[in-house]
Amino acid sequence: MGIEEVLAAARAGSGRLSPAELLAAQAAGALVVDTRTPAHREEQGEFPGALVIDRTVLEWRLDPTCPWRIPEAVDADRLVVVVCRHGFSSSLAAASLRAVGLHRATDLAGGVEAWIAAGLPVHRGPVDLRT
Template sequence: MNVEVERHTGIGEILAKVRTGTRRMTPEETEAAGRRGALVVDTRTEHQRQEQGEIPGSLVIDRTVLEWRLDPLSDARIPEAVDHDLEIIVICRQGYSSSLAAASLRAIGLWRATDMIGGVEAWQRAGLPLTSGPADVRH
């Protein structure tokens, strides 16, 4: 009897794969990139943003619509999504889901998409500014 065992890939392996060859940003690099015009995109939930604060100058885009809002070919894109050469830095709470989101953006041709190491928790530890809002929320 020849039984094949199906191999499942865990999230840790997937995360390592999508980060391979990607230059992720530190909080300080992310802040500087935002000042020079990069799109800093916060995908945290409203509750997380209320709890931790808002990142000045960031755009808030729900993870469920991220690709549609940033794809320059999408009818649902935001005005800033002008071409595939955009520098985009995705931020989440701890820097895990943002890696997966940035990989998804690269898969649709946004080749400069990356994420911030450590998420907003690292931003806080670096002593970078947070505000109580209002946030620039894009639906």
Template sequence: MSPRVEALLDAARARIVRLTPEQAAHAVTYERALLVDTRPAADRARFGAIPGALVVERNVLEWRLDPTSPHRVEQADDPRRTVIVFCNEGYASSLAAASLRDLGLVNATDLAGGFHAWAAAGLPVKGRAATP
């Protein structure tokens, strides 16, 4: 990873409290947190998906989750709602969580280790075709 990208990632992660797969599962089950899969369709087809996760690909994430956007998803109903974004390994999702915080989603965070950490923790996965 380049030093500039590493610095950007470090700055993003300094602003969020990343969740382990177990913490994320608990937040979704008991705290009304929204789990958002930002991975491309090809990755979901190859590795599987987390049941109940909302799919919002990264290129439209801000428009779909900004509670003030006319293009938001129904679940983007409260800027205080915990939104946990994830990608494959937890790099792009850290940057995405920081971007969502910039939009005013004060509890936006990401899944440390991404989808692969979730699957490795033995948490539910559907349609798993391959291992990373």
């Protein structure tokens, strides 16, 4: 199986969100997690309201049963939306979160590129970095 098949399987039934849907979900309390590299965040801008969590520790920080979770990771039913640059690695990350029990985890279709293309804001200020 190649990466295209893996990506398709990761996205199957995930309910990926458009930029407008993510904006509404965020207003309703969805947890948005930015997994982009520092270089990509510098280039594109910071995602408003997102927690920045390195992809290498994502599952440990968001699994409500894990001793290394962040304080916001208290409920497996919470909507978690992962964002990345183009919406590819975020699909794989969301699938991994669903595999550890976060059944509502999904991602932003088209990534931050789609967010910016929709005319939605990014900023240059500080981030909520979780290590």
